[in-house]
Amino acid sequence: MERIYLSRREGGLGLTKINQAYKEAIVSIGQYLEISEDENIKKVAQYHNEALSQQTSITKQAKNFAGELLEETMGTEQTPAAMIAKKTSYKFSSREEKLRMERWKHHGRAGRFQGELGKGYIDKEESHIWLKNGNLGFDGKKMIVGAQAQGLLTNGFKKMTGISGNDQCGFCYTAVEIVGHVVSACHTLLADGQYTARHNMIYKYTYWKICKECNIEVKDKIWEHEPDPVTSNRCITIFYDKIILTGGDIGGAIKPDNVICNE
Numbered sequence: 001m002e003r004i005y006l007s008r009r010e011g012g013l014g015l016t017k018i019n020q021a022y023k024e025a026i027v028s029i030g031q032y033l034e035i036s037e038d039e040n041i042k043k044v045a046q047y048h049n050e051a052l053s054q055q056t057s058i059t060k061q062a063k064n065f066a067g068e069l070l071e072e073t074m075g076t077e078q079t080p081a082a083m084i085a086k087k088t089s090y091k092f093s094s095r096e097e098k099l100r101m102e103r104w105k106h107h108g109r110a111g112r113f114q115g116e117l118g119k120g121y122i123d124k125e126e127s128h129i130w131l132k133n134g135n136l137g138f139d140g141k142k143m144i145v146g147a148q149a150q151g152l153l154t155n156g157f158k159k160m161t162g163i164s165g166n167d168q169c170g171f172c173y174t175a176v177e178i179v180g181h182v183v184s185a186c187h188t189l190l191a192d193g194q195y196t197a198r199h200n201m202i203y204k205y206t207y208w209k210i211c212k213e214c215n216i217e218v219k220d221k222i223w224e225h226e227p228d229p230v231t232s233n234r235c236i237t238i239f240y241d242k243i244i245l246t247g248g249d250i251g252g253a254i255k256p257d258n259v260i261c262n263e
């Protein structure tokens with residue numbers, strides 16, 4: 001839920017929380033009343049401080065919401081009270097956004113996506129660009145955000161919450177239906193490897209083209225040429241769908257499609 005009210009650059013949906021908007025307005029007005037040098041405004045502030053209750057006094061509510069963020073220095077001509085009030089409201093809104101972010105991070109299920117985003121090899125900004133661009137409709141966004149937050153109503157989720165006793169995938173019936181399985185591991189949804197076969201045909205073509213460019217002998221027809229895991233001539237070595245041993249853990253992806261070593 002916290003994510004809905006975060007800004008889009010932070011991966012949220014950018015909705016305005018009505019409760020938060022109300023508090024920001026109160027903080028801004030309360031701050032203005034407290035530091036304005038105008039004699040009439042001072043009287044209003046005094047009335048709110050002395051005659052009104054906690055629930056109806058703007059100044060008391062502002063202290064309650066923003067606390068130590070409120071400035072005590074009176075406004076001057078150079079820094080008018082209205083400007084200070086705006087700044088205080090902004091500080092208050094930033095603090096609340098940080099708190100929302102923390103709550104999202106520490107959420108047992110939805111927070112896992114934040115954990116993934118924090119990994120060194122993930123470009124956080126690029127990961128949120130689809131949200132910033134806003135090309136998807138509400139239903140599309142809802143589906144993706146739901147999947148990232150592990151919040152889709154899968155059979156695994158239904159069993160966990162006691163709605164149903166069956167947690168098996170409704171497409172392949174061979175595994176527990178969780179978001180990760182549906183998105184990237186279900187053989188039925190992945191057309192029994194047909195997508196991989198199509199993908200392999202494309203990089204078979206790039207392999208064949210590279211060989212031709214480097215004067216390595218290949219058959220005339222791409223479909224007749226079966227690539228070797230390692231192909232080389234005097235100056236170049238081409239690895240095709242081969243596991244590359246790395247010095248350290250690079251988080252998977254050690255079997256690239258084509259690798260060219262140009263010596």
Ligand SMILES: [Zn+2]
Pocket residue numbers: 169170171172173174175181182185186187188189
């Ligand atoms: Zn499945």
